[in-house]
Amino acid sequence: MSEIVVNAVSKTWGGVGGVNRISFKADAGTLLVLLGPSGCGKSTTLRLIAGLEEVDSGTITIGGRDVTHLSPAQRNISMVFQSYALFPHLNVAENIIFGLRVRGVGRAERDARLRKVADIVGLSHLLERKPSQLSGGQRQRVALGRAIIAEAPVCLMDEPLSNLDAKLRHEMRTEIRSLQQRLGMTMVYVTHDQTEAMTMADRVILMRDGHIEQNGAPHELYNEPASDFTARFIGTPPMNIISWEAGAVLGIRPEHISLVENGGVPATVKAVEYLGADSIILCDVKGETVSVRQTGYCDLPTGAQVALGWQNRHIHLFDRDSGKRRAGSHLPHRGFPLNERQ
Amino acid sequence: MVSAVMSAAEPRAVRRRAWLTNANAWLLLLPAVVLLATFTHYPILATLYHSFFSLSRGGASEFVGLENYTYMLEDDVFWQVLRNNIVFAIATVPTSIALALLMAVWVDKKMAGRSFLRLAFFTPTVLPMIAVANIWLFFYTPNYGLLDQFLKSLGFAGHNWLGDPSTVMSCLAAMVVWKEAGFFMIFYLAALQTIPPELKEAAEVEGASRWYFFRRVTLPLLMPTTLFISINALINSFKLVDQLVIMTKGGPNNASSLLLYYIYEVAFTFQDTAFAATLTVTLIAILAAVALTKFVYLDRRIHYQ
Numbered sequence: 289m290s291e292i293v294v295n296a297v298s299k300t301w302g303g304v305g306g307v308n309r310i311s312f313k314a315d316a317g318t319l320l321v322l323l324g325p326s327g328c329g330k331s332t333t334l335r336l337i338a339g340l341e342e343v344d345s346g347t348i349t350i351g352g353r354d355v356t357h358l359s360p361a362q363r364n365i366s367m368v369f370q371s372y373a374l375f376p377h378l379n380v381a382e383n384i385i386f387g388l389r390v391r392g393v394g395r396a397e398r399d400a401r402l403r404k405v406a407d408i409v410g411l412s413h414l415l416e417r418k419p420s421q422l423s424g425g426q427r428q429r430v431a432l433g434r435a436i437i438a439e440a441p442v443c444l445m446d447e448p449l450s451n452l453d454a455k456l457r458h459e460m461r462t463e464i465r466s467l468q469q470r471l472g473m474t475m476v477y478v479t480h481d482q483t484e485a486m487t488m489a490d491r492v493i494l495m496r497d498g499h500i501e502q503n504g505a506p507h508e509l510y511n512e513p514a515s516d517f518t519a520r521f522i523g524t525p526p527m528n529i530i531s532w533e534a535g536a537v538l539g540i541r542p543e544h545i546s547l548v549e550n551g552g553v554p555a556t557v558k559a560v561e562y563l564g565a566d567s568i569i570l571c572d573v574k575g576e577t578v579s580v581r582q583t584g585y586c587d588l589p590t591g592a593q594v595a596l597g598w599q600n601r602h603i604h605l606f607d608r609d610s611g612k613r614r615a616g617s618h619l620p621h622r623g624f625p626l627n628e629r630q
Numbered sequence: 631m632v633s634a635v636m637s638a639a640e641p642r643a644v645r646r647r648a649w650l651t652n653a654n655a656w657l658l659l660l661p662a663v664v665l666l667a668t669f670t671h672y673p674i675l676a677t678l679y680h681s682f683f684s685l686s687r688g689g690a691s692e693f694v695g696l697e698n699y700t701y702m703l704e705d706d707v708f709w710q711v712l713r714n715n716i717v718f719a720i721a722t723v724p725t726s727i728a729l730a731l732l733m734a735v736w737v738d739k740k741m742a743g744r745s746f747l748r749l750a751f752f753t754p755t756v757l758p759m760i761a762v763a764n765i766w767l768f769f770y771t772p773n774y775g776l777l778d779q780f781l782k783s784l785g786f787a788g789h790n791w792l793g794d795p796s797t798v799m800s801c802l803a804a805m806v807v808w809k810e811a812g813f814f815m816i817f818y819l820a821a822l823q824t825i826p827p828e829l830k831e832a833a834e835v836e837g838a839s840r841w842y843f844f845r846r847v848t849l850p851l852l853m854p855t856t857l858f859i860s861i862n863a864l865i866n867s868f869k870l871v872d873q874l875v876i877m878t879k880g881g882p883n884n885a886s887s888l889l890l891y892y893i894y895e896v897a898f899t900f901q902d903t904a905f906a907a908t909l910t911v912t913l914i915a916i917l918a919a920v921a922l923t924k925f926v927y928l929d930r931r932i933h934y935q
């Protein structure tokens with residue numbers, strides 16, 4: 289099986305950018321998402337796995353084979369580029385079978401596989417078109433087709449859905465995930481869209497400035513963020529981070545806060561964002577902004593005085609300086625001033 | 631009464647405004663139109679006109695119909711220079727294109743001294759043809775020219791390169807290729823840099839060798855440039871004759887004469903302007919045919935991005 293092991297890999301350009309001693313493992317047949325803000329080293333990591341960049345130090349193995357110094361072709365991978373990288377002079381069919389042709393696969397087999405793949409990505413009726421005659425989503429599916437026709441055990445995708453509209457993005461997300469599971473591929477998927485990460489991944493690696501901030505299943509990143517950075521990155525709107533006693537900050541998700549009748553923390557409504565299924569109430573608490581999620585429509589006027597309450601089991605505590613999660617931070621602390629919700 | 635006046639005045643105002651717009655446009659075009667008409671269109675038409683008349687040495691010229699053209703078709707020298715020109719084109723166009731492509735691919739790589747190489751390849755282009763011809767004249771000089779010196783040091787005998795009808799064309803062709811290739815390289819270089827690097831990476835991931843990538847991706851994507859260059863090179867092979875004035879004067883025995891140089895001789899040495907006009911019309915027809923081929927035929931068969 290083709291698990292990918294990245295061990296203490298570094299890559300910089302003259303000491304800047306790139307990644308710094310990252311280690312992780314993608315189990316065979318699973319989908320690993322690399323998530324993080326722009327410029328954190330996601331593409332670099334992917335290109336290192338693909339062999340398009342040379343590592344400065346560290347090793348990469350695929351399926352137990354050390355591929356650190358092998359060429360991209362020898363690594364037996366397929367890749368979807370962020371910019372699609374379609375050959376503009378070749379039509380859809382020729383683009384998809386480019387790799388098969390390179391490897392000298394016979395015509396009959398080529399045609400059969402093309403038919404199958406074109407059907408999967410829904411391009412059967414567009415095989416004669418040139419990339420310039422396709423919409424963005426169609427081009428993206430050509431790139432996808434070219435990657436999956438190889439039937440390589442490892443597939444790497446660099447923000448393959450970044451240019452699509454919300455509906456197409458949702459469709460393609462489902463399509464890619466089911467394809468990956470059907471073909472049993474090991475997939476590394478780069479995105480800076482956390483919705484994509486949460487919905488598709490078996491495991492998410494959150495990166496920041498060239499190192500790994502947290503590596504875990506989607507629910508672990510959401511429910512037990514290892515740092516205030518993770519807490520702020522995962523979730524829309526992100527977790528509220530409020531100053532707390534000396535040396536610590538307190539985190540609480542918007543959906544875990546509610547407006548209470550008596551007791552609670554006094555707050556002033558600054559704005560209300562109506563999202564359809566629910567509303568986000570932005571409140572001011574002693575100069576800090578706290579967002580509260582409420583189901584349905586909310587018609588609180590700006591400037592209204594409200595009181596906020598939450599249960600202590602939903603609280604996360606982080607170290608103020610290091611940003612690290614504090615052990616046992618779910619437990620209520622000594623001298624906790626906020627009211628327990630009744 | 632009032633409404634009748636209004637309706638008559640309104641279209642007049644509109645018409646007046648349209649007329650002003652038109653006049654404005656024509657005024658802006660005027661300088662270019664005057665220049666083109668005086669120095670391009672009128673001379674072409676005048677040449678065509680003169681090619682149907684006899685030579686007027688002192689007396690009046692008279693209409694002779696196609697007589698000048700029949701004379702041209704019977705002129706052995708015309709056929710020889712036309713043949714020379716075709717040979718010259720076949721010798722220089724593909725070679726300079728191939729060389730330009732080779733140089734462009736080479737200096738497109740990331741390597742030390744790249745800018746210096748690019749500059750070196752481009753230098754022949756900035757030199758005037760007259761200077762180039764003088765430099766190469768020295769190369770080809772019998773006995774003490776560079777080429778002969780070199781051959782002698784290897785033990786070969788000297789040779790009158792430009793004086794021998796069997797070598798003169800090759801010598802001129804080599805020089806023109808040297809001069810032109812650097813210029814065409816710039817176009818290829820520009821085109822190569824528009825090819826996204828991800829294409830190369832995508833092909834690499836698929837396992838394509840460099841040669842396969844060059845043949846199946848780079849070359850097809852360079853086709854528009856190749857077409858542009860080949861048309862230019864072809865037209866240049868009919869247009870560039872400065873070197874003949876310096877190096878051979880078309881000799882020996884018209885072995886290196888080209889169509890345009892022959893026209894120059896006929897018009898200014900033999901003073902036969904009517905025949906020169908006839909030859910010029912023929913040359914223009916050939917060049918127009920080349921340009922037309924590009925526009926109507928080749929354009930349709932090439933992928934443009």
Ligand SMILES: Nc1ncnc2c1ncn2[C@@H]1O[C@H](COP(=O)(O)OP(=O)(O)OP(=O)(O)O)[C@@H](O)[C@H]1O
Pocket residue numbers: 301304305306324325326327328329330331332333480
């Ligand atoms: N070829 C390069 N030369 C120099 N620096 C580079 C190069 N490629 C990437 N970097 C730097 O490395 C860092 C990580 O880049 P990378 O492309 O991996 O970011 P990313 O996480 O993919 O960002 P995005 O989400 O915007 O695509 C960036 O700071 C970038 O400037």
Ligand SMILES: [Mg+2]
Pocket residue numbers: 330331332370
């Ligand atoms: Mg990127």
